[in-house]
Amino acid sequence: MITISQLLRREIQSVKGVGEKRLKQLNKMGIHVLEDMLYYFPRNYEDRTKIKKISECIDGERICVKAMPISKVTSKRIRRGLNIYKVLLRDDTGTMTATWFNQKYTMSGLEIGQIYIFYGKVSIKYGKIEIGNPIFEKMGKQPKYMQKIVPNYPLSSTLTQKFIQTIVKNCLDIVGDSVKEYLPSWIRKKYNLSGINCAIRNIHFPNDFEAFQNARKRLVFEELFLLQMGLFKLRNEGQQLEGLKYKDVSDIEQFIIQLPFQLTKAQNKVFEEIKKDLQSGNAMHRLVQGDVGSGKTVIAVLAMYMSVKNGYQAALMVPTEILAKQHYKSFIELFKNDEEIKICLLTGSTSKKNKEIRLTDINQGKVDIVIGTHALIQEGIAFDNLGLVVTDEQHRFGVNQRTTLSQKGDNPHILVMTATPIPRTLALILYGDLDISIIDELPPGRKEVKTYSVEDDMRVRIYAFLKKQIDEGRQVYIVCPLIEESEVLDVKSAVEFLESLQNTVLRECSIALLHGKMKQTKKEEIMKQYINGDIDVLVSTTVIEVGVNIPNASVMVIESAERFGLSQLHQLRGRVGRGEYQSYCILFNNSKSKIAIERMKIMQQTNDGFKISEKDLELRGPGEFFGTRQHGIPDLKIANLFRDMELLKLAQQAANELIEQDATLHEEEHGMLKEKLRKKMQFANM
Numbered sequence: 286m287i288t289i290s291q292l293l294r295r296e297i298q299s300v301k302g303v304g305e306k307r308l309k310q311l312n313k314m315g316i317h318v319l320e321d322m323l324y325y326f327p328r329n330y331e332d333r334t335k336i337k338k339i340s341e342c343i344d345g346e347r348i349c350v351k352a353m354p355i356s357k358v359t360s361k362r363i364r365r366g367l368n369i370y371k372v373l374l375r376d377d378t379g380t381m382t383a384t385w386f387n388q389k390y391t392m393s394g395l396e397i398g399q400i401y402i403f404y405g406k407v408s409i410k411y412g413k414i415e416i417g418n419p420i421f422e423k424m425g426k427q428p429k430y431m432q433k434i435v436p437n438y439p440l441s442s443t444l445t446q447k448f449i450q451t452i453v454k455n456c457l458d459i460v461g462d463s464v465k466e467y468l469p470s471w472i473r474k475k476y477n478l479s480g481i482n483c484a485i486r487n488i489h490f491p492n493d494f495e496a497f498q499n500a501r502k503r504l505v506f507e508e509l510f511l512l513q514m515g516l517f518k519l520r521n522e523g524q525q526l527e528g529l530k531y532k533d534v535s536d537i538e539q540f541i542i543q544l545p546f547q548l549t550k551a552q553n554k555v556f557e558e559i560k561k562d563l564q565s566g567n568a569m570h571r572l573v574q575g576d577v578g579s580g581k582t583v584i585a586v587l588a589m590y591m592s593v594k595n596g597y598q599a600a601l602m603v604p605t606e607i608l609a610k611q612h613y614k615s616f617i618e619l620f621k622n623d624e625e626i627k628i629c630l631l632t633g634s635t636s637k638k639n640k641e642i643r644l645t646d647i648n649q650g651k652v653d654i655v656i657g658t659h660a661l662i663q664e665g666i667a668f669d670n671l672g673l674v675v676t677d678e679q680h681r682f683g684v685n686q687r688t689t690l691s692q693k694g695d696n697p698h699i700l701v702m703t704a705t706p707i708p709r710t711l712a713l714i715l716y717g718d719l720d721i722s723i724i725d726e727l728p729p730g731r732k733e734v735k736t737y738s739v740e741d742d743m744r745v746r747i748y749a750f751l752k753k754q755i756d757e758g759r760q761v762y763i764v765c766p767l768i769e770e771s772e773v774l775d776v777k778s779a780v781e782f783l784e785s786l787q788n789t790v791l792r793e794c795s796i797a798l799l800h801g802k803m804k805q806t807k808k809e810e811i812m813k814q815y816i817n818g819d820i821d822v823l824v825s826t827t828v829i830e831v832g833v834n835i836p837n838a839s840v841m842v843i844e845s846a847e848r849f850g851l852s853q854l855h856q857l858r859g860r861v862g863r864g865e866y867q868s869y870c871i872l873f874n875n876s877k878s879k880i881a882i883e884r885m886k887i888m889q890q891t892n893d894g895f896k897i898s899e900k901d902l903e904l905r906g907p908g909e910f911f912g913t914r915q916h917g918i919p920d921l922k923i924a925n926l927f928r929d930m931e932l933l934k935l936a937q938q939a940a941n942e943l944i945e946q947d948a949t950l951h952e953e954e955h956g957m958l959k960e961k962l963r964k965k966m967q968f969a970n971m
């Protein structure tokens with residue numbers, strides 16, 4: 286006997302209709318076994334359930350009409366390779382013309398005087414009604430493609446909708462109603478979820494929209510619920526509640542007073558929350574969200590000061606070398622009155638010899654604060670007594686990396702800082718059980734960065750404007766056109782771009798190039814020159830995206846801005862407006878696409894990072910937004926973390942209830958779920 290799980294794992298070529306050529310294309314789409322096909326969900330649907338009269342047709346809509354051909358097919362050759370075929374149709378309210386391009390075989394079977402249902406897009410010009418490239422079916426037969434809601438699948442090859450529809454149907458026929466349910470029945474009941482077989486059938490071929498909605502609800506819930514459970518398991522490994530209990534540090538007030546600025550109210554509030562955590566006896570797990578420039582660094586500094594004064598080491602992990610270096614410098618500056626505190630830097634480019642010395646120092650507790658990149662989580666690094674782990678710009682790191690660093694200590698306090706504010710429910714997914722603090726205020730005196738979206742025809746004027754700013758003593762960033770997926774090409778385009786500037790007014794200025802492929806020492810040298818003001822225009826790839834702080838820079842120019850997501854644009858823009866000068870962000874946008882224009886508009890309208898990231902999520906969807914791969918979050922097939930927020934909450938709630946009841950899933954009714962979860966996490970490599 287074949288068990289159902291074997292059935293689902295059956296190879297897709299065993300399904301009727303899948304030949305060798307198409308098999309390859311299905312494989313390319315990630316479809317190898319029956320289950321893959323059943324979980325290959327439609328992108329959208331065509332509603333062919335309602336039939337309209339010809340006289341009711343509206344320009345631009347896709348509809349079904351029931352009509353009769355009343356003329357022979359006429360054909361007209363427009364040019365070589367382009368023929369138009371037309372047929373006149375009639376119902377009892379009027380006539381319309383059906384038009385096909387180049388598809389002679391399509392309408393060859395049409396018979397005058399017979400009644401068909403046509404489905405296609407209507408256009409009305411000068412009172413003449415047309416239906417473009419309609420598909421049709423004769424009335425009277427059992428309808429196959431009409432009077433139904435028809436799924437449209439995402440297609441990336443030459444496969445047709447009809448083909449996928451047929452294969453899905455065949456798969457459904459094979460599986461029948463025998464997919465085993467693995468959501469516990471109490472959860473299905475409580476959250477009103479349909480059964481798995483019903484859901485799978487109706488997500489592909491719903492009878493009506495209610496059936497579709499129910500199917501989707503079940504499948505979205507299932508996906509988010511599994512994700513929640515998976516994250517829970519991941520987090521639960523090695524997590525103890527008890528943590529280092531820090532004593533209050535009496536001279537912290539003193540330390541705060543001697544800072545070069547007064548903390549904002551928001552900074553004070555957040556630091557109080559952190560202090561409480563550190564002294565509670567439980568390990569701190571806290572996320573600090575604050576817009577670009579809101580002053581997160583100093584918060585980290587204060588927490589680390591507490592840690593060191595309690596006799597523990599602290600580590601700060603940042604995503605780029607430049608940023609690590611910059612933090613290192615500002616830490617040295619901030620701690621200059623306290624010679625006891627020893628700080629060291631550890632990055633990928635630290636020389637072998639230096640590295641060995643520093644590793645020994647770290648290991649023997651001769652160093653109090655370690656600042657570094659991913660290098661911090663490599664093997665071979667052992668701390669003496671790591672008490673606090675801070676990760677900055679967390680959205681660049683994955684869940685796993687954070688965990689790895691904290692495992693270098695004995696359940697140390699954890700502080701995570703991010704400039705990408707995200708809705709709370711999503712934060713729960715990404716950051717698990719972190720408590721959240723928000724710095725919702727910028728330091729005083731900041732001027733809004735004025736943002737303009739321009740096209741290429743403004744280039745001369747923009748360069749003149751840059752020149753003027755430089756003449757006034759300011760500095761400028763230009764972020765080069767981004768070429769996707771190839772750093773080598775990025776560099777090439779950056780070099781060409783730099784050369785092109787020699788034909789502009791900017792040739793009189795000092796211009797330098799910075800890109801990711803450069804040697805570390807070279808990068809540092811250029812950054813140093815820029816910081817010193819020896820360079821007027823810094824042309825770079827996106828390496829400057831996060832964190833860099835140069836108050837004299839007043840203009841950020843972003844080439845091919847349409848290629849960037851909103852949050853990234855906002856991060857880049859955050860590099861200016863850090864000093865006393867009015868600052869500007871110029872976005873060169875070459876795209877006329879609706880989304881690009883919408884993005885530019887948002888950038889011009891607001892400087893509020895929170896609003897921007899919400900919009901970003903909405904426009905791009907969370908996959909791209911978070912860069913799922915980096916986060917170890919599996920790709921979602923059907924759920925949309927933004928639009929399905931309500932279901933996400935319910936799924937989180939259900940996961941919590943289940944964990945409370947049976948955390949190890951040893952009860953019999955949770956056995957199927959346990960199995961499913963195990964498989965899922967294996968695939969997602971969680």
Ligand code: ADP
Binds near residue numbers: 577704863
């Ligand atoms: P981000 O939150 O983007 O990491 P930073 O910590 O880099 O921001 O701070 C941005 C700039 O603001 C730095 O130059 C920092 O010295 C300054 N800054 C931070 N807090 C204050 C404050 N309370 N008052 C004035 N300037 C501040």
Ligand code: MG
Binds near residue numbers: 581582677832
């Ligand atoms: Mg920062």
